Structure formats: C-alpha cells, structure tokens
Amino acid sequence: MAGLVAGRKPDPKYGRIAKARSLHNNCLTLPVIFLMLSNHYPLAFATQYNWIIAALVFLMGVSIRHYFNTMHSRRPAPYWTWLVTAVLFLAIVWLSAAGYRQGEPQEARLTPSQQVYASAEGFDHVKDIVLGRCSMCHSREPFWEGMRWAPKGLYLETTSDIAKAARLIHVQAGISEAMPPANVSFITPQERQAIAAWYRGAGG
Ligand code: HEC
Numbered sequence: 634m635a636g637l638v639a640g641r642k643p644d645p646k647y648g649r650i651a652k653a654r655s656l657h658n659n660c661l662t663l664p665v666i667f668l669m670l671s672n673h674y675p676l677a678f679a680t681q682y683n684w685i686i687a688a689l690v691f692l693m694g695v696s697i698r699h700y701f702n703t704m705h706s707r708r709p710a711p712y713w714t715w716l717v718t719a720v721l722f723l724a725i726v727w728l729s730a731a732g733y734r735q736g737e738p739q740e741a742r743l744t745p746s747q748q749v750y751a752s753a754e755g756f757d758h759v760k761d762i763v764l765g766r767c768s769m770c771h772s773r774e775p776f777w778e779g780m781r782w783a784p785k786g787l788y789l790e791t792t793s794d795i796a797k798a799a800r801l802i803h804v805q806a807g808i809s810e811a812m813p814p815a816n817v818s819f820i821t822p823q824e825r826q827a828i829a830a831w832y833r834g835a836g837g
Contacts, residue, residue, distance in 0.1 A: 659702065664694040679782050682728040689728075693721045738773055738790040747796035753835035756795075758827055763789050763802065766818040803832035 636643040667690050671677035677686060700714040743751055750756065769777045771789040787801070788794045795802065805812040806820065807828035813820060 656702075660695045660698045661691075662694070663697055664691045667694075675782065675784060676729045679784070679786055680729055680731065682731060686725050686728050689721050689725050693718050693725075696721065738788070738794070740791050741793040741797075743793055743796055747793060747799075750799040750832075750835045750837070751792050751796040753831055755827060755831035755834060756792075759802075759831045760792065760795055762820070762824045762827060763795055766813055766820045766824070767802075767806070769818065770813070799832060799835065799837060802828060803837060807832055 634643075664687075667677075668687065677683070680686070696714045696717045700711055703709075703711050767789045769775060770780055771783045771787050773783065773788060773790065775781070775783055787798060789798060789802070807825055810816065810825070
C-alpha cells in the first residue's frame with residue numbers, strides 16, 4: 634500500500650503471500666469449528682489417538698474446501714475429494730474407539746508433591762467423598778449408565794489418582810459446583826467444604 638501511494642510499482646510477492654494465507658484460512662474454517670465443538674463430545678477426544686484425529690480433521694478441511702473452491706471457480710467438480718473425505722472420516726471413527734487405555738486401578742508411586750496431598754489433614758474423608766460421588770463416572774470401568782470411558786480420561790479411584798488430580802478436584806467440586814454434572818450424585822455443601830479445606834490445608 635505504501636509503495637502504491639508513493640507511486641512505486643508494488644512487489645507482487647506480497648500479493649502471492651496474501652493469497653496463500655487466505656487459502657490457509659479458508660481450509661482452516663471447518664476444522665476450527667469442529668475443534669471448538671469437539672470438547673463436548675468424548676467420541677472426538679477421549680482416546681490416546683486424539684491428536685491423530687485432530688490432524689485428520691485438518692486434512693478433511695482441505696479436501697472439503699478444495700471441492701467447493703474448485704466448483705466456485707467454475708472448473709470441473711473434483712469428485713475424488715468426496716472419497717478422500719469419506720476415507721478420512723472412517724479413519725476418525727475407527728480411531729475414536731481404538732486404543733483406549735483401560736486397566737485395573739493401580740496405586741502408583743506418589744511424587745513428593747502428591748504425597749503432600751495424600752497425607753494432608755482430611756484426606757481419608759476426601760477419598761471417601763470422591764469414591765462415593767465421582768468414581769461412578771471417573772473410573773477405569775465406569776458403572777454410570779451409558780458411560781464407557783472415564784470423562785476426559787480422568788480417573789478418580791485410587792489414592793494416587795486423587796492426589797494427582799487434587800487441584801482439579803478442588804476447582805471443579807470444592808470451590809465450584811461444576812462437578813458432579815447437575816449434582817447427579819448428590820454431593821453436599823459440607824462435602825465441598827471438606828474438599829476445599831483439605832486442599833488448602835495441603836498448601837494448595
Ligand atoms: C455422571 C458422571 C460424572 C460424575 C458423577 C462426575 N463427573 Fe466429572 N466429568 C464428567 C464429564 C462428562 C466430564 C467432561 C465434561 C466436559 O467435557 O465438559 C467431567 C469432567 C471432569 C473434570 C474436568 C477434567 C478436565 O481436565 O477438564 C474434572 C476435574 C472432574 N470431572 C472432576 C469430578 C469430580 C471431582 C467429581 C466428584 C465430585 C466428578 N467429576 C463427578 C462426568 C462426571
């Protein structure tokens with residue numbers, strides 16, 4: 634712009650760069666919307682392969698946009714992109730159920746900072762609360778109706794699970810009422826206070 638105003642001939646390089654950025658932007662729109670919505674759908678993220686799923690979603694963004702971009706420029710429709718998109722999508726469906734690490738609850742060795750939470754005042758009570766109010770969903774084999782996997786892969790069953798997730802438990806169930814969802818497991822205000830007191834007592 635400055636070059637034009639000064640009466641110089643602008644370098645066409647910048648036009649090409651802008652066009653490339655615009656194309657990238659165009660290909661990214663659908664994946665971005667997908668990723669924004671995906672955190673409500675464990676099928677999209679609750680697997681150890683979620684990063685491959687994200688990568689494939691980006692490729693789908695490219696194949697879908699390529700079809701429409703070509704159509705909109707009045708060139709022959711590249712129907713092969715439908716096949717590519719379908720194959721990518723099937724791969725995502727397959728990955729979403731594959732390779733979920735499950736297993737028996739195991740006591741892991743506590744790190745020094747986890748040890749602080751596990752031996753802090755009130756831990757035993759908090760562990761009872763968590764086992765009673767959270768572990769029906771947050772376990773290696775959830776027994777909440779319709780729940781196959783622990784939401785967000787977060788296990789709350791063992792001492793080490795709980796010590797490791799101390800801050801998250803405090804935030805989601807101690808000082809806020811985010812968990813359990815809609816208080817389905819009837820945690821009481823006193824129990825929330827107990828969680829918060831334990832966390833603060835441990836210096837958190
Ligand atoms: C009825 C099943 C259910 C129960 C019971 C439950 N949760 Fe959850 N929890 C969920 C679901 C579903 C999500 C994922 C929410 C989302 O993706 O927005 C979640 C997410 C979380 C997260 C967020 C993890 C992260 O990394 O963002 C934490 C922490 C958590 N729960 C802690 C608890 C605690 C502590 C309790 C018990 C006091 C509890 N939950 C009870 C279903 C449950």
